[in-house]
Amino acid sequence: MKIIIAGGTGFLGENLKEYFRTKGNQVYILTRKPKHEHEIYWDATHIGEWSHKLESCDVLINLTGKSVDCRYNDKNKKEIYSSRIESTRVLHKAVDQCIDKPKIWLNASSATIYVHSEKNLNTEENGVIGDDFSMNICKSWEKEFFAVHHDEIRKVALRTSIVMGKNGGAFPKLCQVTKLGLGGRQGRGNQHVSWIHIEDFCRAIEWTIHHEYISGCVNVTAPQPLTNEELMKKLRKRLRIPFGINSPVWQLELASVFLNTETELLLKSRNVYPEILMKNGFQFLYPDIDSALQKLI
Template identity: 65%
Template sequence: MDSKTIVTWKNELENADILINLAGKSVDCRYNEKNKKEIYNSRINSTKALQKAINEFQNPPKIWLNASSATIYVHSETHLNTEKNGIIGDDFSMNICKSWEKEFFNTENQNIRKIALRTSIVLGKNGGAFPKFKQISQLGLGGRQGRGNQMMSWIHIDDFCEAVNFIIENENLKGAINITAPKPLSNKKMMKQLREKIKMPFGIPSPVWLLEIAAIFIKTETELMLKSRNVYPEILIENGFQFRYDDFEKSLEKL
């Protein structure tokens, strides 16, 4: 299926109980004009196509969970962003998230509960950020990145799946929800705990100028490493969700 044609989507989703849309080009790339356009279109077009398909359903899903990102909040080293008091800013990444959620919530369908998953860094063994953090630490490069003060909001992949299931089962939950562990920590502390876990006695720090050069060669953006995502899952906590991995050390034990 693609993000523009609704015929196959209709065939799959008519009479379905739940729709979970995680479509979107990875932001782990250089932010040139081509990639920016693909990042935007892959999110907006897929959401728009699904909405168009749902409008034609006789029996649409009762729950629609759409991906979003904790990157919607501004860089913050001290302010803890909840769904109620989170500060949303204005740059490429934040505007992508704002446009994504605007498209998602733009249409209100009766009897369809919509949730935007404002997800932080998901940590798992197979792909994503954790294997990369582990690899650079094993090479002795697992020191702080930049000043190391940037806050790292994260969630273990098992808790991510459980949080999605929790939201599905709790019919009072809707709107934008932070999907992140309750204890963000600084980049400096995160890298230190990781080094200790893999028994690496040192980690060479990476100053910003070095990260800028490295980002060009590995075709990514330093924002992914340097932006401070200081996010708290207030709605999940208030509604009784229990994290299995509520701090980074517990998560490391599993990972």
């Protein structure tokens, strides 16, 4: 296949690139800072030479967007919003110009679209979507993505949870914190963590590409979320760290200022279930956190 990944130089994009290339596919990356062969310049805002690469491609994956791991001040909020909306909008313009359009377009979204939930398990059909900055970003992003309909293009919005991998994302930071003895529960510890192993993430993308009846919004997350307290306990055990200091909310609020981040990333309960993947026969290699940690550590 010919695969285009917009915004593909981050943790997820790099892993997808290697995954698909090892299977003999052509993978091109759209990035603001091209450094290697098969990396093409784009500014994620305007049509350019990059748009010609979309012609006759099999798969378009858009992962573009400013990281939410920052303080939610007015400037960062604006950039989080515009980076997602503008990149999706300009890809629509580029696709419109294609004679032979992509067969499938997968656009990033987030499991954060669902409300803080400690009891209700959010599926694609029955998930509760709320109203705050993060949820509204996801809603606006998906609205922009599905605003234009092309008969030739199958569209899938990837409501992805925390992706666990050794070479980026949240997992190395969690390990570092745990090794420093700070791997106790965060806040009350009863907030749910929805997660997926990076290998299953890549496999789920591939599976979705090859199952032509799958479209719309898909939860890309392992089927067994667990509480923050359970996650940290299992991580301590796997790393053989005998204790972990708990972090109350006030402490996390203070630390988040110095670390230039937001406590929502740790304290929001993301209780999400991949009903579409499960009902349609996707087989997880790492369905539970124990199997994932065994592979990662």
